[in-house]
Amino acid sequence: MSDTSRPAGDAPPSLARRKLLLAGAGGLAAAGLGTASARAADAAKPAAAATSAANPKNLPPNVAEFSKVLGDGVAAHPYGKPSKFEANVVRRDVEWLTASRESSVNFTPLHELDGIITPNGLCFERHHGGATEVSPHDYRLMINGLVDKPLIFTLEDIKRMPRVNRVYFLECAANSGMEWRGAQLNGCQFTHGMVHNVMYTGVPLKYVLEEAGVKANAKWLMLEGGDAAGMNRSLPLDKALKDCLLAFRMNGEALRQENGYPVRAVIPGWEGNMWVKWLRRIKVGDQPWHAREETSKYTDLLEDGRSRRFTFFMDAKSVITNPSPQAPWVHKGRNVLTGIAWSGRGSITRVDVTVDGGKTWQQARIDGPVLEQSITRFYVDYDWNGQELLIQSRCHDSTGYVQPTKDELRKVRGVNSIYHNNGIQTWLVRTNGEVENVEIT
Numbered sequence: 316m317s318d319t320s321r322p323a324g325d326a327p328p329s330l331a332r333r334k335l336l337l338a339g340a341g342g343l344a345a346a347g348l349g350t351a352s353a354r355a356a357d358a359a360k361p362a363a364a365a366t367s368a369a370n371p372k373n374l375p376p377n378v379a380e381f382s383k384v385l386g387d388g389v390a391a392h393p394y395g396k397p398s399k400f401e402a403n404v405v406r407r408d409v410e411w412l413t414a415s416r417e418s419s420v421n422f423t424p425l426h427e428l429d430g431i432i433t434p435n436g437l438c439f440e441r442h443h444g445g446a447t448e449v450s451p452h453d454y455r456l457m458i459n460g461l462v463d464k465p466l467i468f469t470l471e472d473i474k475r476m477p478r479v480n481r482v483y484f485l486e487c488a489a490n491s492g493m494e495w496r497g498a499q500l501n502g503c504q505f506t507h508g509m510v511h512n513v514m515y516t517g518v519p520l521k522y523v524l525e526e527a528g529v530k531a532n533a534k535w536l537m538l539e540g541g542d543a544a545g546m547n548r549s550l551p552l553d554k555a556l557k558d559c560l561l562a563f564r565m566n567g568e569a570l571r572q573e574n575g576y577p578v579r580a581v582i583p584g585w586e587g588n589m590w591v592k593w594l595r596r597i598k599v600g601d602q603p604w605h606a607r608e609e610t611s612k613y614t615d616l617l618e619d620g621r622s623r624r625f626t627f628f629m630d631a632k633s634v635i636t637n638p639s640p641q642a643p644w645v646h647k648g649r650n651v652l653t654g655i656a657w658s659g660r661g662s663i664t665r666v667d668v669t670v671d672g673g674k675t676w677q678q679a680r681i682d683g684p685v686l687e688q689s690i691t692r693f694y695v696d697y698d699w700n701g702q703e704l705l706i707q708s709r710c711h712d713s714t715g716y717v718q719p720t721k722d723e724l725r726k727v728r729g730v731n732s733i734y735h736n737n738g739i740q741t742w743l744v745r746t747n748g749e750v751e752n753v754e755i756t
């Protein structure tokens with residue numbers, strides 16, 4: 316399919332204040348699932364007014380209790396864990412979303428994070444056959460098909476090759492998939508939490524291909540996982556040679572089991588499904604394999620019954636993470652509005668934010684590293700006087716593309732698809748600071 320199915324959202328037409336559609340009013344809610352989504356979001360709401368729970372004995376001018384005793388010795392935590400006061404900062408899943416835990420997903424708590432890097436223990440997980448446990452001793456990577464020399468690498472073989480460090484986002488193609496038919500889930504963890512951003516250490520896939528010697532007629536690779544799902548995807552050879560990695564570290568330490576330990580594929584800017592975990596085989600061929608994950612799944616069913624296939628790129632997208640339904644504003648006056656933006660086609664060049672449902676926009680302040688195919692952090696330092704707000708963010712990328720509205724997307728893509736929903740998200744901030752997932756129609 317051509318690029319007509321990828322609308323560039325120019326500055327939207329005057330978004331005069333229109334009818335609001337609240338979360339749960341759309342598609343799946345109509346099927347009776349709305350209450351379940353509300354439950355999932357409620358469970359994720361922060362305990363109200365935690366600051367009022369202070370122990371007066373610990374407040375100035377007293378010397379606090381914690382200042383009068385020695386703390387834990389250095390050996391207490393050989394592997395450090397977050398403070399017990401951060402127990403709310405966890406991945407969450409939506410119970411009714413999938414039939415089994417082994418073929419399911421949980422979500423990154425985006426509203427609890429800042430900067431651009433996702434901590435390893437909070438990276439969302441998506442498995443089709445459970446999180447496989449592979450001993451590094453048993454790990455082998457095979458390469459066969461259209462090669463001069465079929466090879467088998469051990470983990471140590473891979474680790475001895477020249478390595479690089481790169482920060483990339485991974486977004487599941489199904490991120491925001493529940494929102495195609497209307498506002499659905501109350502929390503950016505659930506609407507946008509199938510994304511994480513990690514610094515990978517790994518070996519360019521190109522080195523392994525060079526060692527095996529790719530035949531002249533080779534055009535595609537098949538990447539195959541060592542999990543019970545044997546999950547496999549076809550990857551164009553050009554992309555493999557350009558920037559793909561065999562990663563064995565994330566944020567400096569070994570990959571976590573759930574993210575593909577000991578080796579996963581890194582496919583920068585392209586849909587998460589192609590980042591095969593527990594990678595066991597690379598087969599070289601002259602055409603794609605039309606595997607299950609690129610025919611019955613990860614294709615985008617259009618209104619006229621045709622499907623877009625091999626829609627690899629994750630287009631530019633952004634979301635305001637604070638305030639959001641799980642992170643209401645509790646304070647009138649100075650507040651930090653913040654969010655994240657990313658593009659599979661390049662870097663983020665600008666993020667606009669509106670607080671009046673699109674009538675007026677202001678440019679957000681970007682802070683922290685701005686990298687290609689990476690999450691970028693933005694802020695609006697905002698003085699809130701308690702008025703109702705309709706907030707949205709809209710990002711621009713280095714190709715000149717502007718994030719479209721959900722309606723612009725629906726016009727060209729219909730509502731049958733689950734995948735590649737990068738439309739602009741709206742949050743309604745009520746006068747009491749509570750926030751709700753809505754759509755302006």
Ligand code: MTE
Binds near residue numbers: 443573587
């Ligand atoms: N690789 C294998 N072997 N098995 C899987 O189920 N899931 C894919 C991809 N790689 C999967 C896999 C999907 S759909 C996504 S979105 C990403 O892994 C998720 O990566 P993560 O669990 O590290 O977030």
Ligand code: CO
Binds near residue numbers: 441486588
């Ligand atoms: Co996925």
